[in-house]
Amino acid sequence: MTRPDLAALKFDSSGLIVAVAQDAATGTVLMVAYMDREAFERTVETGAAHFWSRSRQTLWKKGESSGNVLEVESIQADCDGDSLLLSVRPTGPTCHTGARACFAEPAILLDQLQATIHDRNVSRPAGSYTAQLLEQGRPQILRKVGEEAIEVIVAADHESDDALVREVADLWYHAMVLLEERGLDSSTVLRELGVRRG
DSSP states (O other), X not given: OBOOXXXXXXXXXXXXXXXXXXXXXXXXXXXXXXXXXHHHHHHHHHSBOEEEETTTXXXXXXXXXXXXXXXXXXXXXXXXXXXXXXXXXXXXXOSTTSXXXXXXXXXXXXXXXXXXXXXHHHHOOTTOXXXXXXXXXXHHHHHHHHHHHHHHHHHHHHSOHHHHHHHHHHHHHHHHHXXXXXXXXXXXXXXXXXXXXX
């Protein structure tokens, strides 16, 4: 495991340093916690993330009770040496709520999906449904958006919650393909929703 020298780190007056855990595979920020010197050393020794709990005033291993451990691949200090970035492999959900991360992820997931749709538009790989839909053009995309909207209504009125969620996911996907066809992306919609919030 690559890591900074403990002596080079700048702990605050409480003997703590901020530690950001980031998924090594996806780059998603999973959580932010604190480490004291012992937590840093224990993490280096075991390869599993350890932190200092400010509320309980104790050292704890992430996933000790849940089994959702963060396996640490590397630790980097920032340019000032007063915060750490842990590149980790999560073995399950990171957040105590059962979510993959302690931060809301919908925008990240939408960005990733939009990037995939854009890539399919540019590269048009054979066998890709998205590429095929974009090749067929706006009239076909509009038909699919309309069909999916009707399926959402039917599912909401007559089907299970799981069926409704699947139909809404289909509608969102096809709406994102339509945005791509128009040269837009999901960030424009998220900005508009941000304006309307409140």
